Amino acid sequence: MRRGPRVVAVVGAMLLLTACGGGDGEETGGEASGDADLVVYAASSLTEAFGEIGSIYEDENPGSTVKFSFESSSTLASQITEGAPADVFASADEMQMGVVEDEGLARDPAPFVTNRLVVITPEDNPMRVENVEDLAEDGLKLVLGGPEVPVGAYAREMFGRLGVLRSAEANVVSNEEDVKAVVAKVRLGEADAGVVYRTDVTSEVEDDLQVIEVPRNASPLAVYPIGALSDAPNPGGARDFVDLVNSEPGARVLRSFGFGLP
Numbered sequence: 001m002r003r004g005p006r007v008v009a010v011v012g013a014m015l016l017l018t019a020c021g022g023g024d025g026e027e028t029g030g031e032a033s034g035d036a037d038l039v040v041y042a043a044s045s046l047t048e049a050f051g052e053i054g055s056i057y058e059d060e061n062p063g064s065t066v067k068f069s070f071e072s073s074s075t076l077a078s079q080i081t082e083g084a085p086a087d088v089f090a091s092a093d094e095m096q097m098g099v100v101e102d103e104g105l106a107r108d109p110a111p112f113v114t115n116r117l118v119v120i121t122p123e124d125n126p127m128r129v130e131n132v133e134d135l136a137e138d139g140l141k142l143v144l145g146g147p148e149v150p151v152g153a154y155a156r157e158m159f160g161r162l163g164v165l166r167s168a169e170a171n172v173v174s175n176e177e178d179v180k181a182v183v184a185k186v187r188l189g190e191a192d193a194g195v196v197y198r199t200d201v202t203s204e205v206e207d208d209l210q211v212i213e214v215p216r217n218a219s220p221l222a223v224y225p226i227g228a229l230s231d232a233p234n235p236g237g238a239r240d241f242v243d244l245v246n247s248e249p250g251a252r253v254l255r256s257f258g259f260g261l262p
Contacts, residue, residue, distance in 0.1 A: 109227030
């Protein structure tokens, strides 16, 4: 049985981490892991997979707690560069990781999974969408991630490859902050279609949606990098978590949720 992730909402530098241990039990050299909290900032599309990996980490490190902040990669990158304390950053694209790396805040980030786009509609598919080009038809209500959000940027790249970017953008009724919000709006029937990652069509929502595959030549390959942060409050735990994600047990979990490996 999969256990859900522990999620902590983090706003800029306002998050205060509780110091673990003290007095006689204080760690030395800034390498605390063990029973210390670990704060992981991760793209919202990683919610389910990282929830399971977080449980494995906690099982392997008794007394530790993994606290996740799942939002759009652009939001997380902004929070990190503004000084929010975190240990690990996993981004849905290399651009947002680059924002953090350019500030000297990411330690040797590297790709760890890939993803692909799909089109989703409500289960009854009211506009009879059959392919990506149909999203450019007059009168269709389309919801996307915002242009700065990785899934929104990938969607616009896809439309550009197909020569329908202008027409598709004219149909956008809402630009969402992350991919989970796109899924929610389509699932509730507030839009006729949306563009999300394949991995976001989870067992929880699949019965409420129709999925239209995107041709490989049109779909950009989403590449996700991960890295420990240079000023991580728990550098030892950060290193261990990244190692776990990149290990065979971590890869098995990620594959089980539909991610590809680079």
